Amino acid sequence: xxxxxxxxxxxxxxxxxxxxxxxxxxxxxxxxxxxxxxxxxxxxxxxxxxxxxxxxxxxxxxxxxxxxxxxxxxxxxxxxxxxxxxxxxxxxxxxxxxxxxxxxxxxxxxxxxxxxxxxxxxxxxxxxxxxxxxxxxxxxxxxxxxxxxxxxxxxxxxxxxxxxxxxxxxxxxxxxxxxxxxxxxxxxxxxxxxxxxxxxxxxxxxxxxxxxxxxxxxxxxxxxxxxxxxxxxxxxxxxxxxxxxxxxxxxxxxxxxxxxxxxxxxxxxxxxxxxxxxxxxxxxxxxxxxxxxxxxxxxxxxxxxxxxxxxxxxxxxxxxxxxxxxxxxxxxxxxxxxxxxxxxxxxxxxxxxxxxxxxxxxxxxxxxxxxxxxxxxxxxxxxxxxxxxxxxxxxxxxxxxxxxxxxxxxxxxxxxxxxxxxxxxxxxxxxxxxxxxxxxxxx
Amino acid sequence: xxxxxxxxxxxxxxxxxxxxxxxxxxxxxxxxxxxxxxxxxxxxxxxxxxxxxxxxxxxxxxxxxxxxxxxxxxxxxxxxxxxxxxxxxxx
Numbered sequence: 001x002x003x004x005x006x007x008x009x010x011x012x013x014x015x016x017x018x019x020x021x022x023x024x025x026x027x028x029x030x031x032x033x034x035x036x037x038x039x040x041x042x043x044x045x046x047x048x049x050x051x052x053x054x055x056x057x058x059x060x061x062x063x064x065x066x067x068x069x070x071x072x073x074x075x076x077x078x079x080x081x082x083x084x085x086x087x088x089x090x091x092x093x094x095x096x097x098x099x100x101x102x103x104x105x106x107x108x109x110x111x112x113x114x115x116x117x118x119x120x121x122x123x124x125x126x127x128x129x130x131x132x133x134x135x136x137x138x139x140x141x142x143x144x145x146x147x148x149x150x151x152x153x154x155x156x157x158x159x160x161x162x163x164x165x166x167x168x169x170x171x172x173x174x175x176x177x178x179x180x181x182x183x184x185x186x187x188x189x190x191x192x193x194x195x196x197x198x199x200x201x202x203x204x205x206x207x208x209x210x211x212x213x214x215x216x217x218x219x220x221x222x223x224x225x226x227x228x229x230x231x232x233x234x235x236x237x238x239x240x241x242x243x244x245x246x247x248x249x250x251x252x253x254x255x256x257x258x259x260x261x262x263x264x265x266x267x268x269x270x271x272x273x274x275x276x277x278x279x280x281x282x283x284x285x286x287x288x289x290x291x292x293x294x295x296x297x298x299x300x301x302x303x304x305x306x307x308x309x310x311x312x313x314x315x316x317x318x319x320x321x322x323x324x325x326x327x328x329x330x331x332x333x334x335x336x337x338x339x340x341x342x343x344x345x346x347x348x349x350x351x352x353x354x355x356x357x358x359x360x361x362x363x364x365x366x367x368x369x370x371x372x373x374x375x376x377x378x379x380x381x382x383x384x385x386x387x388x389x390x391x392x393x394x395x396x397x398x399x400x401x402x403x404x405x406x407x408x409x410x411x412x413x414x415x416x417x418x419x420x421x422x423x424x425x426x427x428x429x430x431x432x433x434x435x436x437x438x439x440x441x442x443x
Numbered sequence: 444x445x446x447x448x449x450x451x452x453x454x455x456x457x458x459x460x461x462x463x464x465x466x467x468x469x470x471x472x473x474x475x476x477x478x479x480x481x482x483x484x485x486x487x488x489x490x491x492x493x494x495x496x497x498x499x500x501x502x503x504x505x506x507x508x509x510x511x512x513x514x515x516x517x518x519x520x521x522x523x524x525x526x527x528x529x530x531x532x533x534x
């Protein structure tokens with residue numbers, strides 16, 4: 001019989017002095033009701049018996065409800081993926097990170113079209129404050145170069161305007177950041193397309209790792225112990241290490257951007273798994289020294305990839321290659337070097353245009369749309385430079401405007417010491433640089 | 444903060460050729476300091492030659508170790524930057 005008494009006390013004390021008279025009447029009624037129940041000894045009183053109780057009184061009394069305040073759920077738009085509802089409680093004001101639903105910038109701009117207004121808007125932004133001084137490495141003065149908030153392209157965080165200027169301006173060579181960003185978003189496109197697409201991409205560091213392990217392997221007289229599934233390349237094949245990585249046994253084509261730093265050149269290699277062949281797309285076929293260097297790099301890939309495929313038990317997961325009796329697989333040992341095919345009719349870049357990074361990305365994008373034969377395609381390099389920069393800029397701008405973040409695509413690494421995949425670390429989103437969230441109003 | 448600053452974090456930085464350098468740092472150290480001391484050990488004048496990666500993400504030089512969420516024993520990849528334009532290919 002303690003409960004009605006305590007409630008009565010509560011109601012009594014909670015009312016203000018102005019309403020004291022009125023509340024007294026109410027409390028009498030409550031006590032009267034409760035006494036009836038108490039005397040009958042049938043049940044403890046239910047909430048229905050207290051007709052004047054408001055919801056807030058109940059919440060304030062109940063220890064369970066006090067902890068979890070339901071708050072209000074407001075729908076805040078259709079652009080976001082998971083936490084469509086932000087929880088705004090009276091006591092708990094916990095902002096849930098908004099996840100951006102547009103997974104990659106290519107989603108809205110299919111078929112290589114961008115609205116001209118968007119391009120104009122971007123040009124206005126990027127060509128403002130361009131420094132006229134010559135001999136500068138960056139196109140802007142130090143003060144004008146940085147912008148807030150920084151843009152998070154997953155593989156690289158950009159806070160310098162020069163990143164976009166390099167992309168747009170004809171004649172400026174692309175760096176690893178640009179190629180990696182586009183490869184990363186193409187990978188996301190493959191992963192999150194309504195139907196998973198049958199290709200994967202990797203970062204340009206892959207070639208560096210291949211180059212290095214090949215050197216070690218030759219030095220140790222083809223010692224197979226240096227080829228382990230936990231090496232960086234093995235991890236790439238097993239879908240660790242890189243962001244949003246896809247295991248190679250799920251796909252048919254692997255797109256590999258290759259940089260030969262001695263020749264200051266980018267080109268693209270596509271590993272057609274079903275054909276057991278490397279297709280080389282080179283936008284600048286030139287003299288003999290150049291061809292030799294390209295062949296050297298592709299040769300290294302052709303030798304090392306099958307060795308790593310064997311060590312990561314790739315063929316065990318991809319039994320259909322043998323079950324279908326594909327002619328390229330039947331008569332060969334698993335670790336034989338891959339075939340190499342140079343695509344003779346790949347579109348060629350103009351001289352002194354420094355467009356090979358762009359062409360590499362473009363070839364990759366065509367392949368992502370299942371176009372493998374490109375000899376009839378006419379490429380307007382200037383437009384495509386403009387287009388890539390604009391869609392990346394626009395994508396990040398819309399993302400930043402709402403203070404949204406992309407979900408963590410970390411695939412973690414295999415810690416070789418522990419012999420297994422390490423569980424992904426707790427992701428700490430960096431929200432310090434995002435604009436402060438706008439107050440969401442209750443509807 | 445006084446207790447936190449006494450705690451050290453051990454980081455490994457792995458170069459392209461699999462050589463590993465170990466660093467013992469404060470959680471509040473700015474990454475730029477680590478990068479600069481790494482590049483001076485590698486006899487490079489400019490730390491911007493290297494790209495530092497953790498879990499596939501490029502590390503920003505302006506953040507501290509704590510802000511990036513690095514833990515004891517984490518391994519960072521250091522890659523030499525790459526670029527190319529193809530203008531030197533004509534011979």
